[in-house]
Amino acid sequence: MTTANDEHFKQALLAKISEDIHRVGHSVMGIFPDGQEPGFFYTVGRHQQNLPELLLIMTMKGPQGMDILNALTRAQPFTHGQLVDLGGKLPVLILDTDNPIVQKKYTRMVSSFYNSHDYRVQQVLVPDPSGHFPPDCAKPYDAQPILGEKPWTQPPLSI
Numbered sequence: 101m102t103t104a105n106d107e108h109f110k111q112a113l114l115a116k117i118s119e120d121i122h123r124v125g126h127s128v129m130g131i132f133p134d135g136q137e138p139g140f141f142y143t144v145g146r147h148q149q150n151l152p153e154l155l156l157i158m159t160m161k162g163p164q165g166m167d168i169l170n171a172l173t174r175a176q177p178f179t180h181g182q183l184v185d186l187g188g189k190l191p192v193l194i195l196d197t198d199n200p201i202v203q204k205k206y207t208r209m210v211s212s213f214y215n216s217h218d219y220r221v222q223q224v225l226v227p228d229p230s231g232h233f234p235p236d237c238a239k240p241y242d243a244q245p246i247l248g249e250k251p252w253t254q255p256p257l258s259i
Contacts, residue, residue, distance in 0.1 A: 121145035128166045141165035152220035181251025193225040195248035
């Protein structure tokens with residue numbers, strides 16, 4: 101059941117998103133971990149530029165997740181499987197995703213802002229310090245679900 105306070109909060113959040121989009125072209129939403137699942141970050145506003153929204157599912161300290169997405173909005177567009185150097189030690193990986201869980205669970209304010217589910221999303225994967233991506237990486241990086249088709253294949257086993 102939605103209360104008047106919930107509706108007021110939602111309208112204030114939508115107004116803030118609109119202000120961010122007008123000011124810098126996008127807004128970044130951050131959802132903190134709940135103890136059972138990692139936190140996540142996603143953009144709202146790239147759809148207006150005919151670009152996919154970006155989704156990063158990983159618990160990060162401070163504004164790191166928002167910083168990654170803000171940096172990625174300045175280097176666009178991306179192709180499926182593209183490695184993007186953000187100036188750090190290792191690049192991030194971009195995956196196209198049309199997994200229905202993305203809009204149902206992760207990018208709900210995009211749907212609310214546009215009053216539509218007709219938008220694209222690309223997932224951002226962060227490698228572990230050794231440069232490995234999920235599922236073959238160290239904790240906590242292995243908690244990142246892969247919501248798109250992997251653009252790589254596993255190397256053949258040596259016998």
